[in-house]
Amino acid sequence: MSIRAGVLGTGMALPEKVITNRELEKLVDTSDQWITDRTGIKERRQAGPHQTTSTLSIEASRKALDMAGITPQELDLIICSTISPDMPLPSTASFIQRGLGAPACCAFDLAAACSGFLFGMTVAEQFIKTGKARYVLIVGAELLSRYIDYEDRATCVIFGDGVAAGLLGPVREPHGILASEMHTDGQFAEHLYIPAGGTSRPASCETVQGREHYIKMKGNELFKVAVRSLEDVSRRVLEQAKVCPEQLNLFIPHQANQRITDAVRQRLGLSAEKVYSNISRVGNTSSASIPICLDECLRSGRVKKGDLVLMAAFGAGVTWGGVVIRY
Numbered sequence: 001m002s003i004r005a006g007v008l009g010t011g012m013a014l015p016e017k018v019i020t021n022r023e024l025e026k027l028v029d030t031s032d033q034w035i036t037d038r039t040g041i042k043e044r045r046q047a048g049p050h051q052t053t054s055t056l057s058i059e060a061s062r063k064a065l066d067m068a069g070i071t072p073q074e075l076d077l078i079i080c081s082t083i084s085p086d087m088p089l090p091s092t093a094s095f096i097q098r099g100l101g102a103p104a105c106c107a108f109d110l111a112a113a114c115s116g117f118l119f120g121m122t123v124a125e126q127f128i129k130t131g132k133a134r135y136v137l138i139v140g141a142e143l144l145s146r147y148i149d150y151e152d153r154a155t156c157v158i159f160g161d162g163v164a165a166g167l168l169g170p171v172r173e174p175h176g177i178l179a180s181e182m183h184t185d186g187q188f189a190e191h192l193y194i195p196a197g198g199t200s201r202p203a204s205c206e207t208v209q210g211r212e213h214y215i216k217m218k219g220n221e222l223f224k225v226a227v228r229s230l231e232d233v234s235r236r237v238l239e240q241a242k243v244c245p246e247q248l249n250l251f252i253p254h255q256a257n258q259r260i261t262d263a264v265r266q267r268l269g270l271s272a273e274k275v276y277s278n279i280s281r282v283g284n285t286s287s288a289s290i291p292i293c294l295d296e297c298l299r300s301g302r303v304k305k306g307d308l309v310l311m312a313a314f315g316a317g318v319t320w321g322g323v324v325i326r327y
Helices: 021-025 032-039 053-068 092-100 113-129 186-191 205-209 219-241 258-268 286-300
Strands: 003-013 017-020 043-046 077-081 106-110 136-143 161-172 176-184 250-253 308-315 319-326
Touching: 003 053, 003 113, 003 286, 017 021, 021 032, 032 258, 043 161, 053 077, 053 092, 053 136, 053 161, 053 286, 077 092, 077 113, 092 106, 092 136, 106 113, 113 136, 113 161, 113 176, 113 286, 113 308, 113 319, 136 286, 161 286, 176 219, 186 219, 219 258, 219 308, 219 319, 250 258, 250 286, 286 308
Parallel strands: 003 176, 077 106, 077 136, 250 308
Antiparallel strands: 003 161, 017 043, 136 161, 176 319, 308 319
16 A cells, blocks of 8 residues: 555644624724625634744644644654745744754745645645655644735735644555645736735835735635636546545635635535535634644544545635545
């Protein structure tokens, strides 16, 4: 029997502070009903002033390692998927490595927005299958509240803070990753982006005054692209895994918008009971979205050994990807 890459442990860290729709009504022209009808979100988390992407990542990572029964010293690689790093230089993964006490392993960041954790799983899979690494820690980490414009109701109601980690290692058939895919289409790059802060628009008084360091989004234009891409990649990885939609035990989509989730579910012919959603209480946490869901499912018993799980995500870039696992 051949070796596959499989999920050995997960862990998450959510900030304590909760921002409800009612609180956002006081900041911007919106309402609880408007937000709920368009996104399905009721509340989201916000990190405290002394919390950073790496500090929450270290907390989540320790929980994942504990579940797997692996020590930090056994890690071969850490991949941090984030678009909200501690700082531009060095990588947030290097701070995670230092905080965990894992000096022997390589560590780097990966930027694929909401698809980042699945991109990280696909990269980790190659290292494990080729024998280049045995244990790979993937962290999906976002503090998007630091990039939210509370004068823009199109974005400030959607995004929240959160971190989750997954520990991947070798498993034997029939368990592990059965199929995975990654995609990017740069023609939609400026449909969801932060204009300033990079080499294109370096930080200046002008960019700060122009509110160019906040997330900008063309939500209506992205909706159809997201639904189409998520359906397509889900069907592709299911076909590669030789799994029919009706055989799935669970579908975990990126928690972007409840309407997107419902549309993809219907196109795949899945019942609502087979789809996991926590967007109402967590919001869109970008790359942390899917691993937060996976951790909740594993710890609650929603996912059991032998279950077939489909995960699919769509994010800025635009990027999208899918992974099918047998846990």
